[in-house]
Amino acid sequence: MQVDIRTKLLIVAIFSVLALTYQDPRALAVIFLLNILTLLAFRVSFNIFVSLKNFIFMYFVLMIIQSFFVRSGEPLIKLGGMYLLTTGGILYGLSIILRFLILAGSGLILVDHNAAELLLGLVKLRVPYEIVFMIQVGIRFIPVFIGELQNVFNTIQLRGVDLRKVYKRKVLRVYVSIFSPLLYSVWQKAEKLSILLELRGFRRFPTRSYYRDISMKKSDYVIICLALVITAALVYVCHKILTL
Amino acid sequence: MAFISLHKVSYTYMGRQKAAVREISLKLDQAEKIAVTGLNGSGKSTLAKLILGLLKPQSGNITLDGRPVGKYSLVEIGEKIGYVLQNPNQMLFNTSVYNEVAFGLKWKGKSKKEIDYLCKKYLDLFELWDLRAELPFNLSEGQKQLVALSAVLALQPRFLILDEPTKSIDTFRKGRLKDILQEIWRRGTGIMVISHDHDFIAKFDDRRIHMAGGEVVEDAG
Numbered sequence: 075m076q077v078d079i080r081t082k083l084l085i086v087a088i089f090s091v092l093a094l095t096y097q098d099p100r101a102l103a104v105i106f107l108l109n110i111l112t113l114l115a116f117r118v119s120f121n122i123f124v125s126l127k128n129f130i131f132m133y134f135v136l137m138i139i140q141s142f143f144v145r146s147g148e149p150l151i152k153l154g155g156m157y158l159l160t161t162g163g164i165l166y167g168l169s170i171i172l173r174f175l176i177l178a179g180s181g182l183i184l185v186d187h188n189a190a191e192l193l194l195g196l197v198k199l200r201v202p203y204e205i206v207f208m209i210q211v212g213i214r215f216i217p218v219f220i221g222e223l224q225n226v227f228n229t230i231q232l233r234g235v236d237l238r239k240v241y242k243r244k245v246l247r248v249y250v251s252i253f254s255p256l257l258y259s260v261w262q263k264a265e266k267l268s269i270l271l272e273l274r275g276f277r278r279f280p281t282r283s284y285y286r287d288i289s290m291k292k293s294d295y296v297i298i299c300l301a302l303v304i305t306a307a308l309v310y311v312c313h314k315i316l317t318l
Numbered sequence: 319m320a321f322i323s324l325h326k327v328s329y330t331y332m333g334r335q336k337a338a339v340r341e342i343s344l345k346l347d348q349a350e351k352i353a354v355t356g357l358n359g360s361g362k363s364t365l366a367k368l369i370l371g372l373l374k375p376q377s378g379n380i381t382l383d384g385r386p387v388g389k390y391s392l393v394e395i396g397e398k399i400g401y402v403l404q405n406p407n408q409m410l411f412n413t414s415v416y417n418e419v420a421f422g423l424k425w426k427g428k429s430k431k432e433i434d435y436l437c438k439k440y441l442d443l444f445e446l447w448d449l450r451a452e453l454p455f456n457l458s459e460g461q462k463q464l465v466a467l468s469a470v471l472a473l474q475p476r477f478l479i480l481d482e483p484t485k486s487i488d489t490f491r492k493g494r495l496k497d498i499l500q501e502i503w504r505r506g507t508g509i510m511v512i513s514h515d516h517d518f519i520a521k522f523d524d525r526r527i528h529m530a531g532g533e534v535v536e537d538a539g
Contacts, residue, residue, distance in 0.1 A: 225408035225409070226408065226411045228372055229403075229408070229409045229411065230411070231391070231393050232370070232392055232395065232399075233396060233421055233422030233425070234397060234422045234426050235421075235422070251411075251417075252412075254413065255410070255412060255454070255455060256411060259407065259455055262455060
């Protein structure tokens with residue numbers, strides 16, 4: 075069953091708002107569970123979950139860092155009069171991790187749609203075309219920019235600089251030295267792009283036509299109603315959890 | 319023993335059905351002059367990237383100086399092979415033309431005097447010394463190409479791989495480049511030129527490798 079991108083955008087928005095509204099790890103865990111079920115319902119490939127494993131280490135670092143700064147709860151590690159690790163801190167770190175997972179997971183709902191569909195969905199949702207276009211350029215530009223950065227790092231190494239072996243302070247010097255030219259090249263690219271766009275008639279007329287079209291089916295309305303009912307139930311469950 | 323050896327090397331880019339390079343076997347000697355030709359998308363640049371270890375073959379193996387390429391770090395490969403990319407914009411990252419050429423030399427531990435000498439020598443080859451204070455991104459495409467080339471030549475590698483070196487440069491500098499590369503080769507540096515420019519590669523086709531559809535269809539020399 076092909077679900078309209080606007081239906082999915084609504085679900086993504088619901089999950090994002092819920093993830094940012096609740097702070098309690100128990101509530102966030104319930105939202106995360108529902109997030110997983112939604113992904114299963116949309117048959118999102120599990121290969122994408124595998125790629126998230128690279129972030130596991132980052133999650134744990136984040137959890138530990140957060141627990142140093144949050145003083146609530148029972149102290150677990152104490153150094154002199156200083157609390158280094160508290161149960162409150164660990165729970166707060168866990169909340170951040172769950173929040174991140176929900177946000178990343180809800181984004182995954184859109185993976186089987188290409189960028190063109192996403193943008194058309196936004197246009198149909200009456201998002202101003204200029205903003206949609208900026209999103210489009212951003213989506214396409216990120217891999218190009220990463221590719222260029224990778225090429226520069228390859229070139230640096232091919233010119234004899236082993237960034238893994240160089241003393242930290244010098245590595246910073248290399249990064250600083252390449253940052254401004256890189257920024258300049260990005261700015262140049264953006265300027266060239268804007269010239270090319272104008273030369274090809276960008277915004278010459280107030281409206282534009284689209285080759286593709288998307289339309290909401292009965293099933294989309296059913297899914298939207300279901301999503302709203304589940305959200306209301308979820309808010310009720312989270313409220314109950316918080317008042318326990 | 320061949321300097322670079324490829325044995326049944328294949329590579330397919332992610333998301334593509336067709337292999338960019340298919341079962342290529344080649345032996346390249348260190349002092350050779352090789353021209354690699356072929357239509358767009360025939361696998362020439364992929365071949366260069368595989369040799370340099372920038373791409374890892376999905377099957378087959380590549381050795382450099384008797385050791386698998388995968389065992390080298392990029393820095394070690396860079397010490398043996400100089401590589402100039404098709405797009406010079408991806409090779410320039412310094413704030414001036416001078417710094418671009420000096421970058422690798424500084425990290426090689428050369429003295430200021432030596433760096434000055436080598437920068438002047440290699441920038442003068444292409445009449446770029448007067449532009450030494452310019453931001454490389456402000457130069458013309460051809461000039462950028464020559465700056466990237468100067469930066470690589472200044473490091474005096476044992477083997478050079480040049481991907482479309484004449485793409486944007488004028489006829490005068492093209493002739494100059496041809497002579498310079500000829501001279502570098504005479505002094506013992508191997509050269510592999512990937513190009514569509516038949517006039518230019520005429521001087522480098524002691525061995526000509528022609529590629530089509532990711533395969534070597536002709537290896538003559």
